[in-house]
Structures are given as structure tokens and as C-alpha cells.
Amino acid sequence: MFKKVLIANRGEITCRVAATLHEMGIRSVAVYSEADRGALHTRVCDEARFIGPPEARASYLNAEAIVRAAKESGADAVHPGFGFLAENAAFAEAVEAAGLTFIGPTAAQIRAMGDKREARRLAEAAGVPIVPGVEAADGRALVRAANAMGYPVIIKAALGGGGKGMQAAHDAKHLAEAIEAAQRVAASAFGDASVYVEKLLEHARHVEVQVLGDGKGRAVHVFERDCTLQRRHQKVVEEAPAPTLTADQRAIVTHAAVRLAEAVKYRGAGTIETLITREGQVYFLEMNTRLQVEHPVTELVTGIDLVRAQIEIAATGKLPFEQHAIKRHGHAIEARLYAEDAARDFLPQVGTATRVRWPDGPFVRVDAGVESGDAVSVHYDPMLAKIIAYAPTRDAAIERLLGALDDTRVHGVVTNLPFLRALLRAPQVRAGSYDTEWVEREFLGGFAELMRAPVPDLALAAVAIAEASGAPGLRAATAAPNGAAGHKDPFAVLGRWRQSGLGE
């Protein structure tokens, strides 16, 4: 087993990986940029190494600096987390070339699945149905091919992931503009401007299967997750199991996922993403060769620590358990808390999370990257934390998550908390009757209206009184323990907020 592992990432995922390393008795090494000096992820690891300026390109995407830090720290393995270099084949190669173990798939697997066009070919060869799509050398040819295939379509970065650079287009006129925009994002985010076009499957649900492979042709699945609640192709709320999946569909997606993982002799943890249409047809979307942001919901329903499984596979070349030993109980649901202003078109927010209080309580898990006083930088992804709840049933898990969100307080930067709370109270979400575009098509309009409602008089009175009395509340304070305050009945003037779905 490894003695020391460097985590080539930042924020909440570094904290998450460090927690498992700590439990396994393996020393953890964080890396940090100039902008992250003293950041939470550097405080939770056993040691921290400086890797460069704030810009991700010069630090968290700087493979050379990270490998050097790993060597200097005496680490024997590198965990890439997700994002940044997690799906960068050259980085995996550089790590191995330095004599260290890369906790993840082989460089060849990252490269093959990283090119979404190649991944589609591999899936097809493994007998997994793929979404109809077209490839072409340039934008004009793509538009012509899309015209022949029919609209609506979705443009994707060939080397993309995480929804970045994805754009939908409903006619040829918008397709050209969307291709250009997607190419720019792709060039900047993935270093390659190549894009391709897929048929946009409407009224579909996003269901993905977690797999683990030993790198020698054996693989197991750890059931599925449903990530249908999305805004602009970014997942917002994820859950396990998928609430609308039939037993037959579950068998189809999990078997297809294992078949693909075994066909490519996949090593480590990966995720096969699929879309399931209203008619029940399953289509392969892509395979992510890393841990997913939403992995905690799988961990909560199976009791399996996926980071530990990654580490054990990397260290031993063996699967830590057989398929029959993997069981699933209850329901888990996760909400992603972003520094985004839901009242202003979800613009990313920058600043200091002056006062933060995370929820706790039985069956509530928080994977956070900030504590009170930590900076939210313009340079990185605006996700602050994931809040996850587990319960025996889906309804109870949603209730528990809502309670946890009520107990969450982030002051100093604006967050999407009001959006998450309203979303989880929507009757369609309770009923499980939505598709990947439902949030934008049907939910956001009413929600925007809600966000335009005036701030209650009482809130303004509190602000003015705090100001006038030089209130201690205006000083940055450390996180207060959870008190009963959050559960007291607000004044009657708050009734309209409660009714509107923002409150209780």
C-alpha cells in the first residue's frame, strides 16, 4: 500500500480524498497556487506544496510543477481528483514516467475516452447504443451534416467533459454561432477546439453507471445515479438510485456499462453516462475516466468508499470486491452549492465566504471546500460544497436534504442556495416527473419571478439596526455551532416567502 499520496487538485475534492487517505493511514500532500495560500484544502492535508501563480494553467494544470512537487514530497502515488488534470493522458504519463503510481486509468484509456468521438466508436463496438451524431472537419461541414440529420442538435467539445462548451441549437442559423462559441470554450478549457454534433434527445433522463475495473478485463458496477436535474448541462442535483428506472432498464444500463469497461480493460473508477428517452430507449453519452462530483450518493447507498476502492485498485491491481457483494439500500440525494447569483442569471460570484455554517445531523454529509473566512476566487470553479442526505426512501431523503439546506448558511458571497431550496420543493421534483431540460424550460421562469420579490421589511430593519448598533454581527466571526435559531418561526411577514417555495 502507498505511504504518501499527493492530491493534484484543490477545494472540496482534495478535502474529500484527504479524508480517505487519513482513514487508511496514508499521508496526504496538497498542492496550492498563489490564490489558494492557506486555503482549506491545504489545511486538511498532512503537508502542502506551492505549485505556481493563481491561473490554473500555471498551477493546477501545470503537470510539470505537480510532478515535481510529488517527487520532492516523497509521495509514491498521485490522486488527480476531478477536473483539472484528472482526464489528461499526458499528465498520467508524466506521473508514471516519474516512477509514481497514477491513481486512475491508463493514459491510453484516458486518451481514448477523452476523445468523445473515439469513445462513441468504442461503445458501439461493445454493443452499447450511441446517440446519432455527426463529425466534420470544420464548422461549415458540421452545419451541413446537421442539416441532413435534423434538429434540434447539441454541440459538444470532442475533448470536453462536465458539460463545458456544450450548446444546443434548434436551427442552422443558431448552429453556426453555437459552434463558434463551443470551439472557443473547447480551445480554452481543453486545449483543442474540435467539436462534434449529436442529435439532441428531448425529454430524456440522465442516468449514469459507476464502474470499477481491475485493468485486466474484469469490471463491476456500483449501480446507477440519476443526474437529470441540470441547468445549462451542468448537474445541480443528483441521486441514487435513479427514481424512474425500471428493473429491466437498470439491467440494461448496468450490463452495458460493465461490458464497455471490460472491453477496454478499464482500470480504476469510471462512469458510463447514458440518456434514457421517454420511450425507454437507452443511449450511451460518454465515459468519464475519473471520480465524479456526485460520487457520494453512490457511496451512501452502497456503503462503498469509492476513493478507497480507487486507491486499492491502483495499489494491488485487483478489484476489492466481487459484484455479488455490492448491495444497495435506501436513497441518497445531493445538491451542489455554487457561488452563483440566481437572481442575476446565475453569474459566478467572487469574494470571501465571511461566515459559513454547514449542516450536520444524522445521515447528512457535507463535502465542502471552504470554511468561514475562505476566499472564492475568480480563477476556479465556483462550487463551494456538496450537501448530501441519505434516508430509507426518496421522499425522506429529499425532506432531509431540505432540512440540511435550511441549516446551511453562507454569508459573504451570494450562493445558489435559494435556487436549490425552491427546486427541491417543486412538485415535479417530488414526483420525479422531469427531464434534463425541465429546469430551464419550466422551472426557471417562475423561480426568476420569485427572486424579484422584495426583500422582507424585517430583513431591512435587521440590517439597519445591526448597522446602527455597531452590531457584533457585522464582524467576521468563526462558524457558530448549529443552534435552534434556524427552526424558530419567522414573523408573519415572511409568509409570502414560505408559500412561494423559498421557505418552509
Place this chain on the structure above:
Amino acid sequence: MKSSWRDGERVREVELKPLSPGRWRVRVDASEFELACETMPDGKLRLVGEGGVTVAEVTAEGARRFVRLGVLDFVVEREGAGGSGRRRAAGGAHDGGLTAPMPGVITKVMVVVGDEVTKGQPLVALEAMKMEHLVRAPRPGRVKVVAASPGQMVQSGASLVELD
């Protein structure tokens, strides 16, 4: 004591009159009420009025005030406190945006001085936190000034393009 607070598109006026220690006569816009307020050891405010009791937490961050009432969070911004109003007014998205709606890096400039643009036409692409935002023309017009160039890092509210 009077103060003004920006609440989305509105400006809210608050007036406070101390009645006795810990008791206030409050006017918010057109509505008036009395409140007793006690600061608790953890810094939270315990507000008692005709409607009952609630606990408020107020946090200052620059000109912004974050306030939590019970389990609900709100944000307002001090109006007319040197520069903050300007930053708000420069808030891009709602005003149709000739300014950067957030700090970021300019990835593409699609117009040059003298171009005639139509309403909604993309002028500048800005990337921050790995997301691209297109700054579009809020109205038809002719481009008078282009203050943005690709690769440039800009702050929120920075002027990017001026129309005649």
C-alpha cells in the same frame, strides 16, 4: 437614522428612531412598526415585534449586507456608498451589458469601432470560472469605443464596448 439599500432593481429606504435602549421605531419605505432588538452572545439579533420573535444574522461584506431571518437568506447592498452603486449599475446582464458582468478573461472581441450592431448581437466573449458569457448589444447602434482585447483580464463592471 436613515439609510438606503439596493434590493435587486429597487432602492429601499429605512429609517430608525431609538425609543429606549433596545427598542426602535422602524420605517421601511411606507410601512412603520416597532421592534425590540437584543444582541445575543453569538452575535445574532433577536427581534421581537407584534408578529412574534425571529432571529436575524447580519454579515457585512463590503457594501453588501447578508441577512438571514429564520432559515431565509437575503442580500442587500448599501446605496450611494462610494462606488458600490456604480458597480451594481454596471451589473451587465440586466442592463444589456456593455460592461463585464463578472471578473474574467476576454476570449474574443467580435466588433470593431464603427460597426453597426443590432440588438442582441454578441460583442465580446468573456470567460470566468470555466464558463463563457457573451456580452450582447442592449440596443441597435454604432460601436464608438472598444476597450476590450482578447486575453485581457477584466474586473466586474469594467467597460468593454461603448455604443453611440
